Amino acid sequence: MNSYIEFASVFKALSDETRLKIVDMLSCGEMCACDILENLSISQSTLSYHMKILAESNLVNAVRDGAWMRYTLNKDKTDAIVYFINEITTPKEKCICMINKNTKC
């Protein structure tokens, strides 16, 4: 399982207050950038920066519709995060700590 790096970058995408708000906003449906912007206190260029991070981490789907960008939450990805957290926080058979145990402590 070398998904550590992969999910580290997903968690990095979630490690910002503004981006968490955006994810929350998208939870009840599609929104365009201008609507998201109106619910935040940031500049347009900053929003664009955050949306790029969310889209590149596949947390949100971005679809161009003429001049507008329409964003939706990628539930598959957020489900995968929950699955990953359960994986790394639940005892396993072949755990590193079991395989390579010092036992001197």
Next chain:
Amino acid sequence: MNSYIEFASVFKALSDETRLKIVDMLSCGEMCACDILENLSISQSTLSYHMKILAESNLVNAVRDGAWMRYTLNKDKTDAIVYFINEITTPKEKCICMINKNTKC
């Protein structure tokens, strides 16, 4: 719900490959710092830095036992993360996007 900042910092703690590995290691039980260190390719001071971040975000419990530090995973916290993710990714009644909808898009 102003837990955005709170969880943003928890996700920041999870946004590093090394720290995800450490969480995974702790999933099957208590480990001391020296055992964790042996399973990573980082210096002792770097490990100390990472453990501080994990402990301060309450993802791990740190208990001093003489000269040793004994670390365990705080399952309550990881459960809270899963709960939070479900909260911000599930449609709600009183969602920001519903309250303040532009509808021009």
Next chain:
DNA sequence: TGGTCATATCGATATATGTCAATATGATTT
């Protein structure tokens, strides 16, 4: 085709992050 609207990119800046070697602290052992 010129103007306006929505979004993206650029350049600058201040702050945060991850890493190490060196050193400090504090406990255990001899």
Next chain:
DNA sequence: AAATCATATTGACATATATCGATATGACCA
């Protein structure tokens, strides 16, 4: 009391991040 072991802190450094205003791009409308 001195030496050793486990961990924490410090200082230095390179890199990443979040933010903005200014500007560019690209779509739609008059």
